[in-house]
Amino acid sequence: MNSGLGFVRGYKCVAWLLLFISLFLSANARSEFDNLTQNLLLQYLAEPTLEREQYLTTLQAGTISEQLESVDMIQLSVADFWRQKNVPLSFDKLNSGASIVEKNISLEPEVDDYLWVVNYLRKLIWLSQTQSWPAIEPGGLLRLGDGHQSIKLISQRLWLLGDAIEYAADEVVYKEDLAQSVKRFQARHGLTPDSVIGPKTLFWLNQTPLARGHLLAKSFVEKTAYSSQLSQPYLLINIPAFNMVLVEDNQVVLQSKVIVGKSYRQTPVMQGNISNIVLNPTWTVPRQILRKDVLPLIHKDGHYLAKKKFDVFDYEGHLVEKSAQQWQEAAVGRFPYRVVQRPGTFNSLGRYKFHFKNDLDVYLHDTPNPELYRQSQRALSSGCVRIEKVQLLADWFARYLIIDKRIWNRMQLNYDKTQWFALSATLPVHLVYWRAWVDDEHVAQYRDDIYDVDSVDVMSLIGQHAIFTDKVITQ
The missing domain is CATH 2.40.440.10 (L,D-transpeptidase catalytic domain-like)
Structure with missing residues (x-):
């Protein structure tokens, strides 16, 4: 017997083989399977637990047999997460013969912003895996016309976050194009869009992709759970x-x-x-x-x-x-x-x-x-x-x-x-009290913690975890 399918026994052999083919030989099915990873990733960023970390590790780096054996448990875990928050899922209405693809899709909350949120989380995870994120510390306010070495890093960061169309790698003078990008960045963080780079703008520029991902995922889960109960x-x-x-x-x-x-x-x-x-x-x-x-x-x-x-x-x-x-x-x-x-x-x-x-x-x-x-x-x-x-x-x-x-x-x-x-x-x-969301224009919005509600350092739980050192999800 093929060692890669050594876990298959008896009458289950044909079913597992068909499942293997549907998951790993079909690009479309594989793409749908990634939806399960996305949903689990969103939950992990919102509420880190050891169980979710282990599931993500299995989906990321486990063998084929380990991944297949984990699918049912992960699906039930994802469904239970949303059930505990009273969020209705079509998963609970599926018949017993539903395919794995149908089950994965049915685990997504039926809200308009879900896909935009998970897509933005994918980007943030990619940034965390491919980009360093050193603190930008110009030592004072930066205004249009000022010169400083941190200008090129600010320009690059705004480009990576989607607020700038391009950046000049060697630019050290604060010019008009950068000022417009700064204004866009300030506006979507609830700041006065005056293009002056001061402490509040720097605070948000220095937020790591994982910190952003946690805040967005946490706010999305809270909003989805709360909104599902509203009359x-x-x-x-x-x-x-x-x-x-x-x-x-x-x-x-x-x-x-x-x-x-x-x-x-x-x-x-x-x-x-x-x-x-x-x-x-x-x-x-x-x-x-x-x-x-x-x-x-x-x-x-x-x-x-x-x-x-x-x-x-x-x-x-x-x-x-x-x-x-x-x-x-x-x-x-x-x-x-x-x-x-x-x-x-x-x-x-x-x-x-x-x-x-x-x-x-x-x-x-x-x-x-x-x-x-x-x-x-x-x-x-x-x-x-x-x-x-x-x-x-x-x-x-x-x-x-x-x-x-x-x-x-x-x-x-x-x-x-x-x-x-x-x-x-x-x-x-x-x-x-929701501090992050993706708006109707599909732009990620963030707001200051005006009452110091999010004082717990959740990033200490997820910032150094191995599941984010390699690709977590298929791009």
Whole structure:
């Protein structure tokens, strides 16, 4: 008997032989078999485990018999990974006679961005296997016209990552073509596209391909698992992306920039159901903001409350009035009052508040400072989410969910009276934290870890592993 097929016994001989031919003599079948490796690779980069590392090693460097013997176990492992995350797979609907190719294809999550993500991961693995990635340290800012030896390495790296069409190997002067590439790179990393190469741009330039692969795979798995459980329509705010989408019938019907909480007043990852819209809301200042932000301003300027149109109430609900000097004195030490800002264009919540019940007093609202949306880094609030296209969102609610449309329409020119509106149905809202994705233009996007969530050094688990020293997958 042929030693290469020594593991075949009895009646299984013909079946294993046919399987061998289908896998290794057919280029198309081999290509489909690689889909299994891709899916396993994505899972390993997202959540490194010894079991997945061993499976990848077998697929990469094992003998033919070892690879064949591992197929069933690997397929079940891949399927179990997605089952644990409640991601539906067509694998679970296959009949017992399905071919290995059909099984491999059926293990792919049925989401639009899967192929683009795994293709980008393939490229990153290729870069990790073929390119050194030394830290770029110019020692200061680099601007158009500057000369520095690191320019050629920056140019090459942007070319390798797909942000530059070409690079000049001997160029040491920062020229316009490179500046345009830097701007593209900055934009897809959520940075201000000003072409100035500073600390934040260097941080992302120095991220190794494997680090990029881990972040993209991790975010894809989290997004796929979370999105598979969503009922439509829904609002979703991706906190580090400073972005909101309104999804209806699997289509994004509205997208908007948002402002989220500062690093020390973070917008929480959470979910809820918007139950009311408040037109011309008042703003009751939370105690923490009152103590840390407002009272120091009152102590500095006794007229601050009047200028910002705040009313002050005692705990029995009685309006409290004092002179400017008295308010300055009261702002030091215990402050036994409730501070409420009247409705109007000056109000900190702006024109609309979208209310959903939660213990953290977080909601979505407008802002009287729209110029803030021009900033690329928009972690600027005290925890709530401010929406740039708030009027368009309110209009959508008015069309589909506002019950009393007559009063809604009548009050659109009123900016002084607060009015709560009930909805015919609640709208789910989801606040998530996904730092990487492949967009609709098939461009990989990355964002800063604004809340230092990904502080665990996962790269220590995968950075030096042998499975990445040779080709892992067929190119």
